[in-house]
Amino acid sequence: MRSTQAEESQTPRSLRIPEWNTEEDGAWVAPQIDNPAYKGEWKPRRVNDPNPELSDFEGWCWPGTSLYPDFTDPAMREYWGSQFALDKYTGTNGDTYIWNDMNEPSVFNGPEVTMPRDAVHPNGMVEHRDVxxxxxxxxHRxxxxxxxxxxxxxxxxxxTRSFFIGSHKYSxxxxxxxxAQWSHLKASIAMxxxxxxxxQSLVGADVGGFFKHPDAEMTVRWQSASSV
Structure with a gap:
């Protein structure tokens, strides 16, 4: 559900993290909802800010200010996977397919539109540049x-959009x-x-383009190329 202005004003900024709105079939992402997972088992397994005066790294993505789990930590990955359990991911069934987007990770206000290279991963205390x-x-694993x-x-x-060696086993x-332009059709074939x-055994591109609108000929040509 969406949060009201009153709720937002009472919620500390550090506790505002994204959560799916199940009332709208997962189509709405609300960045201003207090999630108890932040204060519990998730908290020790987030990426730290390189500034020693700050604890958690905060970056901007589609939900707004966001925190980033430390996926280099096996315990964090186990916790993440557990959230897909049927009793937790309510409203889903066996025919549930997941899209892991923006997982480079994408950080809109980052120096390279991603996490700073010197952000610290608590698991092993390594910098992001190394992982x-x-x-x-x-x-996606x-x-x-x-x-x-x-x-x-x-x-x-x-x-998934982001991948590495071995990704074909999982995604x-x-x-x-x-x-929707001819140069991008040409580039997608090469990519x-x-x-x-x-x-990487199962790969593809947005047929017809994600931005703009293809004409009839481009649509047919792109569909034909995607079936090869």
């Missing part, structure tokens, strides 16, 4: 392993937002081909 390429991999516990041996379907990959040569 950046594995962050997204750990996100934890998601896959959590979903796998819900089914009787059925393979979960997870879609399909798509190449991110593109435009998908390169990814498959690199061992």
């Amino acid at each position: 950046h390429n594995m962050y997204g991999y750990y996100v 934890a998601t896959f392993e959590g979903l796998a516990k819900r089914t009787a041996g059925d393979r979960p379907f997870v879609l 399909a990959i798509w190449t991110g937002d593109n435009y 998908v081909g390169a990814l498959t040569l690199g061992g």
Whole structure:
């Protein structure tokens, strides 16, 4: 549910983290809801700010000010996966498929539109520069392993934007937002081909583009290319 202005004013900024609005089928992300998980088992497993005067790294993404779990910590990944249990992820069933987006991680106000290189991961006390390429991999692996516990041996379907060596075992990959223009159709063919040569077995691009509107010919050509 959406939070009111009164609720927002009473909620400390450090406790405002994203939560899905199940009343709207998960389509609305509300950044101003106090989540008790923040104050409990999640708290020791977040990425720390490089500034010693601050504790938690805060960055901006679609929900607004956000905190970032330390997915290099096996305990954090176990906790993340547990949130997909049927008794916790209410309203879902065996036909539940997860899309892990923005998991590079994407940080809109970051120096490189991602987490600062000197942000500290408490697990092993390593800087983000040393684990950046594995962050997204750990996100979709934890998601896959959590979903796998819900089914009787059925393979979960997870879609990710960020990936690393070994990602093919846990997730399909798509190449991110593109435009409805011929140059992006051409580029997507090269990108998908390169990814498959690199061992990523299930990859794709937004057919027809994510931004702008394709004309009839581009739609047909892109659909044809995607079926090859």
